[in-house]
Amino acid sequence: MIRELTCIVCPKGCPLKVELENGAVMNVTGFTCPRGKQYAIDECTHPMRTITSTARTDNGEVIPVKTDRTVPKESMFDCMTEINKAVVRLPARIGDTVIENILGTGANVVATANMD
Amino acid sequence: MKQIDLVIIGGGPAGMSAAVAAYESGVRNLLILERDAHLGGILQQCIHNGFGLHRFGEELTGPEYAWRYEKQVWELNIPYMLNTMVLDISPDKVVTATNSEEGIFQIQAKAVILAMGCRERAKGALNIAGTRPAGIYSAGTAQKYVNLKGYMPGKNVVILGSGDIGLIMARRMTLEGAKVHAVCELMPYSGGLARNIEQCLNDFNIPLKLSHTVVEIHGKERLEGVTIAKVDERRRPIAETREYIPCDTLLLSVGLIPENELSKTASVPLDRVTGGAVVDQDRQTEVEGIFACGNVLHVHDLVDYVSEEAEIAGKSAAAYIAGENAEKVDVALHTDGKIRYTVPQRITQKKAVTVFFRVADVYRNVTVKVKDGDNVVYSRKKPKVAPGEMESITLKPETFANAGALSFELEVQ
Numbered sequence: 001m002i003r004e005l006t007c008i009v010c011p012k013g014c015p016l017k018v019e020l021e022n023g024a025v026m027n028v029t030g031f032t033c034p035r036g037k038q039y040a041i042d043e044c045t046h047p048m049r050t051i052t053s054t055a056r057t058d059n060g061e062v063i064p065v066k067t068d069r070t071v072p073k074e075s076m077f078d079c080m081t082e083i084n085k086a087v088v089r090l091p092a093r094i095g096d097t098v099i100e101n102i103l104g105t106g107a108n109v110v111a112t113a114n115m116d
Numbered sequence: 117m118k119q120i121d122l123v124i125i126g127g128g129p130a131g132m133s134a135a136v137a138a139y140e141s142g143v144r145n146l147l148i149l150e151r152d153a154h155l156g157g158i159l160q161q162c163i164h165n166g167f168g169l170h171r172f173g174e175e176l177t178g179p180e181y182a183w184r185y186e187k188q189v190w191e192l193n194i195p196y197m198l199n200t201m202v203l204d205i206s207p208d209k210v211v212t213a214t215n216s217e218e219g220i221f222q223i224q225a226k227a228v229i230l231a232m233g234c235r236e237r238a239k240g241a242l243n244i245a246g247t248r249p250a251g252i253y254s255a256g257t258a259q260k261y262v263n264l265k266g267y268m269p270g271k272n273v274v275i276l277g278s279g280d281i282g283l284i285m286a287r288r289m290t291l292e293g294a295k296v297h298a299v300c301e302l303m304p305y306s307g308g309l310a311r312n313i314e315q316c317l318n319d320f321n322i323p324l325k326l327s328h329t330v331v332e333i334h335g336k337e338r339l340e341g342v343t344i345a346k347v348d349e350r351r352r353p354i355a356e357t358r359e360y361i362p363c364d365t366l367l368l369s370v371g372l373i374p375e376n377e378l379s380k381t382a383s384v385p386l387d388r389v390t391g392g393a394v395v396d397q398d399r400q401t402e403v404e405g406i407f408a409c410g411n412v413l414h415v416h417d418l419v420d421y422v423s424e425e426a427e428i429a430g431k432s433a434a435a436y437i438a439g440e441n442a443e444k445v446d447v448a449l450h451t452d453g454k455i456r457y458t459v460p461q462r463i464t465q466k467k468a469v470t471v472f473f474r475v476a477d478v479y480r481n482v483t484v485k486v487k488d489g490d491n492v493v494y495s496r497k498k499p500k501v502a503p504g505e506m507e508s509i510t511l512k513p514e515t516f517a518n519a520g521a522l523s524f525e526l527e528v529q
């Protein structure tokens with residue numbers, strides 16, 4: 001089976017073709033960098049995504065946050081529920097941890113803006 | 117009147133990058149004027165990732181990317197004024213501005229860099245039939261509500277236009293619990309990046325309806341639904357394909373317009389295609405000493421390219437102030453229509469120049485040719501070009517040293 005993908009690693013968006021046999025990746029074509037090849041393999045075996053969102057702050061505003069590494073794609077909405085429960089104490093700086101190891105994914109949710 | 121060597125209008129990514137480059141090229145008497153309450157421009161609300169891969173070799177969110185430059189502005193002690201609205205720029209570079217502390221004030225600048233960015237096309241420009249209820253927003257307005265204010269504009273959403281902001285907002289609204297029923301795109305292709313169609317629409321099974329538009333808006337106080345329809349090859353709606361979608365929110369992501377009202381006060385001639393100034397390789401407009409860069413010059417796909425362009429403008433403004441010049445030439449750049457525009461539009465100095473251009477349609481197996489009369493001075497094959505992706509080529513000085521004009525043409529096999 002051939003699966004066609006669009007690479008999301010960078011804005012180039014290379015069209016990828018993945019040859020699959022019983023769910024195992026046999027061959028990848030179309031990538032123009034090693035990260036693209038890895039993306040194709042991951043996407044066909046265990047798709048991962050970075051989440052960017054906002055979290056509440058203790059003064060009632062919102063602060064932008066992200067997962068500092070990718071999380072399993074199927075966990076995105078569960079992660080969103082956790083992120084929306086969090087309250088960030090100000091002041092916060094870029095990189096400050098908001099949620100450690102969210103849902104056991106190994107990713108931390110960190111602030112992506114400075115707020116006083 | 118206050119005398120300042122370089123006044124930069126706008127403290128977004130273009131303005132900050134231009135200021136840093138000018139400083140590093142020796143300009144010390146400079147000032148950034150920003151109308152918002154903070155530096156960073158629109159990047160502050162672009163909380164998604166995907167910025168900075170070219171520039172910094174890592175993937176950053178908008179606020180993180182802005183911070184990289186903001187930090188440099190702080191460290192170099194480059195002066196800036198916030199909450200300050202520029203009202204007028206005269207052709208001899210008197211900048212009139214106002215804020216609540218100083219009232220109206222004027223600055224005589226030696227050079228000015230225009231870095232005002234762009235704004236979204238509004239619904240008034242679309243002439244959609246029907247009522248005018250609440251619940252219709254530009255995608256960028258919705259982005260500001262959700263990402264900066266923490267408000268959700270609605271729960272059931274239709275998006276018109278598949279530009280990147282619309283795609284990004286489709287994902288954002290979905291992650292925050294809204295249902296995005298469809299993204300309608302008038303053209304047979306999306307204006308957004310392929311990766312955004314993948315990660316913002318396909319990831320959430322949001323249908324992208326190409327060659328579709330919104331033909332009617334329903335609802336009295338609040339939006340109740342929209343009627344969409346397929347369009348024919350001349351972009352006219354086909355009546356039999358009308359389809360009603362109930363929704364409380366319509367987001368418009370239908371194009372960006374360089375914000376050049378101030379450029380006009382300075383009598384800066386504009387390019388009808390880009391909506392921005394006509395510039396040379398230094399990003400100098402046809403008014404001497406006034407430069408332009410970033411989305412006020414032409415709308416970019418990536419902020420990384422904005423920073424790069426702004427650096428050219430910053431360095432060039434520094435050279436202008438110092439009175440440095442390379443050997444002069446005068447080469448006008450023309451396009452064939454398949455190539456819609458080039459930036460710069462004119463080459464005035466004999467040095468290598470990178471020319472950016474955008475095409476009018478999706479073309480496959482093309483050859484980009486640059487001609488001096490019938491003589492081809494540059495040629496490059498490309499498997500695919502698309503309007504959503506800016507292209508660039510670099511010309512060596514010997515290719516245009518003796519040319520009066522160069523023609524940029526796209527040969528399609």
